[in-house]
Amino acid sequence: MAGVAAWLPFARAAAIGWMPVANLPMPVAPNQKNKRQDELIILNVSGRRFQTWRNTLDRYPDTLLGSSEKEFFYNEETHEYFFDRDSEMFRSVLNFYRTGKLHYPRSECISAYDEELAFFGIIPEIIGDCCYEEYKDRKRENAERLQDDLEDNKDKKPPNMTCRETMWRAFENPHTSTMALVFYYVTGFFIAISVITNVVETVPCGTSTHQKEVPCGERYTVAFFCMDTACVMIFTVEYLMRLFAAPSRYRFMRSVMSIIDVVAILPYYIGLVMTDNEDVSGAFVTLRVFRVFRIFKFSRHSQGLRILGYTLKSCASELGFLLFSLTMAIIIFATVMFYAEKGSSSSKFTSIPASFWYTIVTMTTLGYGDMVPKTIAGKIFGSICSLSGVLVIALPVPVIVSNFSRIYHQNQRADKRRAQKMQKARLARIRISKTGSSSGFLHSKRNGLFNDPLELTGSIEDEQQLSKSTSLLESQHHHLLHCLEKTTNHEFVNEQCYQQSYLEAGQNYQSQSPSLSSQEGMTGTCCTRRSKKRHSPLPNSSVPSGALMHPLELSTIHIQPHTTSRSSLNMRLEEQHPLNCQSGGKVTTAIISIPTPPAANSPEGDAQPPAVPAHHQNIVKVSAL
Amino acid sequence: MEPGPGRVKDSGKWQKPRFSRKALMKCCLVKWIIASTQPQDKGSFDSTRSSDSDLELSTVRHQPEGLDQLQAQTKFTKKELQSLYRGFKNECPSGLVDEETFKSIYSQFFPQGDATTYAHFLFNAFDKDRNGSIRFEDFVIGLSVLLRGSVTEKLNWAFNLYDINKDGYITKEEMLAIMKSIYDMMGRYTYPCVRDEAPSEHVDKFFQKMDRNRDGVVTIEEFIETCQKDENIMNSMQLFENVI
Numbered sequence: 001m002a003g004v005a006a007w008l009p010f011a012r013a014a015a016i017g018w019m020p021v022a023n024l025p026m027p028v029a030p031n032q033k034n035k036r037q038d039e040l041i042i043l044n045v046s047g048r049r050f051q052t053w054r055n056t057l058d059r060y061p062d063t064l065l066g067s068s069e070k071e072f073f074y075n076e077e078t079h080e081y082f083f084d085r086d087s088e089m090f091r092s093v094l095n096f097y098r099t100g101k102l103h104y105p106r107s108e109c110i111s112a113y114d115e116e117l118a119f120f121g122i123i124p125e126i127i128g129d130c131c132y133e134e135y136k137d138r139k140r141e142n143a144e145r146l147q148d149d150l151e152d153n154k155d156k157k158p159p160n161m162t163c164r165e166t167m168w169r170a171f172e173n174p175h176t177s178t179m180a181l182v183f184y185y186v187t188g189f190f191i192a193i194s195v196i197t198n199v200v201e202t203v204p205c206g207t208s209t210h211q212k213e214v215p216c217g218e219r220y221t222v223a224f225f226c227m228d229t230a231c232v233m234i235f236t237v238e239y240l241m242r243l244f245a246a247p248s249r250y251r252f253m254r255s256v257m258s259i260i261d262v263v264a265i266l267p268y269y270i271g272l273v274m275t276d277n278e279d280v281s282g283a284f285v286t287l288r289v290f291r292v293f294r295i296f297k298f299s300r301h302s303q304g305l306r307i308l309g310y311t312l313k314s315c316a317s318e319l320g321f322l323l324f325s326l327t328m329a330i331i332i333f334a335t336v337m338f339y340a341e342k343g344s345s346s347s348k349f350t351s352i353p354a355s356f357w358y359t360i361v362t363m364t365t366l367g368y369g370d371m372v373p374k375t376i377a378g379k380i381f382g383s384i385c386s387l388s389g390v391l392v393i394a395l396p397v398p399v400i401v402s403n404f405s406r407i408y409h410q411n412q413r414a415d416k417r418r419a420q421k422m423q424k425a426r427l428a429r430i431r432i433s434k435t436g437s438s439s440g441f442l443h444s445k446r447n448g449l450f451n452d453p454l455e456l457t458g459s460i461e462d463e464q465q466l467s468k469s470t471s472l473l474e475s476q477h478h479h480l481l482h483c484l485e486k487t488t489n490h491e492f493v494n495e496q497c498y499q500q501s502y503l504e505a506g507q508n509y510q511s512q513s514p515s516l517s518s519q520e521g522m523t524g525t526c527c528t529r530r531s532k533k534r535h536s537p538l539p540n541s542s543v544p545s546g547a548l549m550h551p552l553e554l555s556t557i558h559i560q561p562h563t564t565s566r567s568s569l570n571m572r573l574e575e576q577h578p579l580n581c582q583s584g585g586k587v588t589t590a591i592i593s594i595p596t597p598p599a600a601n602s603p604e605g606d607a608q609p610p611a612v613p614a615h616h617q618n619i620v621k622v623s624a625l
Numbered sequence: 626m627e628p629g630p631g632r633v634k635d636s637g638k639w640q641k642p643r644f645s646r647k648a649l650m651k652c653c654l655v656k657w658i659i660a661s662t663q664p665q666d667k668g669s670f671d672s673t674r675s676s677d678s679d680l681e682l683s684t685v686r687h688q689p690e691g692l693d694q695l696q697a698q699t700k701f702t703k704k705e706l707q708s709l710y711r712g713f714k715n716e717c718p719s720g721l722v723d724e725e726t727f728k729s730i731y732s733q734f735f736p737q738g739d740a741t742t743y744a745h746f747l748f749n750a751f752d753k754d755r756n757g758s759i760r761f762e763d764f765v766i767g768l769s770v771l772l773r774g775s776v777t778e779k780l781n782w783a784f785n786l787y788d789i790n791k792d793g794y795i796t797k798e799e800m801l802a803i804m805k806s807i808y809d810m811m812g813r814y815t816y817p818c819v820r821d822e823a824p825s826e827h828v829d830k831f832f833q834k835m836d837r838n839r840d841g842v843v844t845i846e847e848f849i850e851t852c853q854k855d856e857n858i859m860n861s862m863q864l865f866e867n868v869i
Contacts, residue, residue: 006728007712007716007731007734008734009709009768009772010764010768011731013771013772013865014731014747014771015864015865016771016779016782016783016861016862016864016865017746017747017782017783017786018807019749019783019785019860019861019862019864020780020783020787020848021803021804021827021831021832022857022858022861023827023830023857025857025859025861026857026860026864027863029864029865029867036847038708053711056711058784064794076737106769190735192835263729305803353795360691416768434652441757449674450664468838471709477734481734481735483861483864484735484807484810484811485811487807488808488811488819488823488827490811490815490816490817490819490823491815491816492737492811492814492815493815493816494814498813498815498818547690564702577654
């Protein structure tokens with residue numbers, strides 16, 4: 001609407017095309033006595049003077065510069081409006097009025113820009129598409145930065161935490177308290193000890209030459225056993241404490257870290273249970289392998305390990321595909337090598353699976369040399385194999401690297417997805433503000449601002465009241481829509497009213513009021529509605545019989561146009577009838593607080609001015625009997 | 626003038642083609658070679674060529690006649706013309722309004738309904754020379770009639786609007802189209818609901834009032850005569866006197 005304010009006079013003039021077809025008289029045009037000739041106004045922003053037409057600013061009446069709010073900044077001596085704001089950013093604000101498009105100047109700080117927009121009453125959602133993405137990106141970055149700062153300051157312990165919560169917090173964020181830190185380092189130390197023990201256990205430290213060398217584990221069994229026991233004790237206690245402190249035990253038990261913990265300590269207990277049982281000692285030995293999983297417990301202590309694990313997890317599909325293609329290559333080359341080397345004697349390539357080893361070693365450029373081709377064909381294919389291996393192995397590295405960086409950008413992608421939703425929200429907001437004009441019209445109708453009688457009474461304070469609530473542009477636009485209503489003999493209503501009336505369609509109600517006789521059988525309309533609280537058109541009636549309410553309507557009182565539309569009070573008799581789609585319903589309620597409409601007594605509008613403000617005030621006060 | 630290669634002189638005697646540069650240029654083979662070696666962007670990219678020509682069309686700028694001439698043709702003052710032109714130029718920098726822009730501008734005033742059909746009729750009423758675009762002169766002349774013209778002139782303009790094929794008669798079909806477009810502007814959410822028969826009923830009422838000799842069409846004389854007798858219409862004609 002705002003961008004075409006210049007065309008409003010044209011639209012109004014073109015409304016003359018409706019006049020010959022209208023059967024009803026048109027409402028009076030809003031008073032233009034206060035209309036000034038279009039003049040240049042000076043906007044002094046921190047010393048830099050901008051000049052523009054007044055009409056340009058009036059295009060957007062819901063902003064600071066377009067409304068009467070700017071009068072607060074008017075400087076009488078210099079006849080200009082002074083704003084103590086940034087003049088650089090004011091340029092884009094003013095250009096918005098001039099061109100209808102709001103641009104975001106990239107050199108400006110995002111929060112400063114937001115503040116300027118908020119000051120001048122412009123919503124950032126109307127930034128043009130050319131600049132909107134940049135604006136949103138910068139805003140998000142800023143928000144993330146602030147969020148990070150906030151998290152860094154989150155060290156203050158919230159009061160009234162239970163013992164359990166304290167423990168959990170200590171476990172998750174070791175730097176929060178000294179006890180947690182101590183615990184953190186102690187467990188780390190013991191993990192290290194346990195891993196070293198496992199390693200050293202197998203080192204041969206035999207001394208006697210006549211005995212074959214024994215690993216230290218068998219030599220110092222008791223010592224190692226004690227060490228192991230101690231570590232497992234610590235780990236068990238730690239696990240149990242975590243289990244106790246976890247807010248959701250079930251979820252904790254399912255988490256990777258707890259599984260690692262369990263796997264780390266289980267072998268010990270299983271070993272305790274089945275000691276010296278020859279049959280399962282083999283299995284027991286295998287179990288000891290699992291002790292090495294204790295090293296994974298370090299991942300709680302190391303952020304890098306966690307990211308690595310997450311990376312591998314996230315590029316699992318790429319790695320899987322690569323593994324697949326590698327397998328294909330291995331099978332192909334192994335087959336080729338096998339058949340190539342079949343001829344040569346004492347060849348190590350005894351079978352295709354045996355050639356697999358050669359292929360893998362060659363493709364990864366390891367080249368142990370335990371299997372080498374001897375025939376010429378074998379050598380040729382062997383060289384092809386190693387060359388292609390270089391290529392194939394070189395592929396996963398960028399994949400992993402790119403995945404690693406992708407993880408960092410992944411949260412940005414999630415934000416973009418959120419931005420898509422924001423896009424919809426943004427469009428919705430713009431749409432709402434644009435349809436504000438139509439709801440503005442209905443709102444004005446509600447407040448009875450089509451004040452024909454005011455024109456007749458010409459009371460000054462009422463005019464002022466009028467001009468306070470709507471700008472001239474709005475009132476002219478509303479007048480135009482009102483003319484259209486009169487032309488077609490239908491009225492604009494809110495969507496909700498429409499829905500409601502549609503629901504009640506098919507239920508015809510006869511008017512109960514004798515004054516509202518249906519002349520033209522409008523009860524046959526597709527959707528009859530309850531009375532819209534129309535006042536009686538009869539001049540002699542002093543009863544607000546028009547203020548009829550159906551119980552159902554009470555719930556929607558706040559959205560329905562009120563009967564006390566002043567224009568309806570003074571409408572002539574014959575035109576009242578077609579419009580009053582008949583006041584429906586069993587009239588069970590009455591409006592108590594509405595004063596006797598003074599104009600009902602005198603259609604010529606000797607509406608007493610004192611009643612006018614009271615009238616407006618009482619518009620929404622309704623009670624039901 | 627030297628005969629080009631292959632060109633036979635009128636005398637009938639075949640002359641040996643002279644191998645001069647001019648003659649060479651006339652050879653179609655040479656011409657083709659030269660044409661194909663022209664800058665590639667001209668030859669191979671038809672899309673850019675058409676988009677260039679599109680650009681050319683869209684940057685056609687229309688300058689209105691001078692202020693004095695317009696002042697003579699219309700009943701506006703200089704200041705009013707200036708103010709009108711500023712608004713016009715702001716919305717249509719090229720100086721011309723085409724139908725789509727016109728429709729979109731007009732639709733903004735009627736957010737609840739569909740104003741495109743009525744805007745189409747309005748466009749035709751303003752676009753006197755039917756060239757598909759409204760210039761500032763058309764715009765201002767039309768406005769002058771609507772705002773500063775006499776009642777007869779305004780009624781004439783309204784008649785012109787209703788008479789879609791400009792044959793001097795308003796038929797029921799034309800009026801029905803106009804009426805439907807007006808009702809379309811109301812949109813869905815009205816009270817009471819717009820029934821399907823509402824436009825045609827309105828048209829019947831209109832014809833009842835206007836068509837004196839009951840011949841099924843309304844002529845300009847009938848129209849003006851009836852309107853002048855109707856007090857409502859006469860009053861409403863004066864409604865927008867001081868819009869500018």
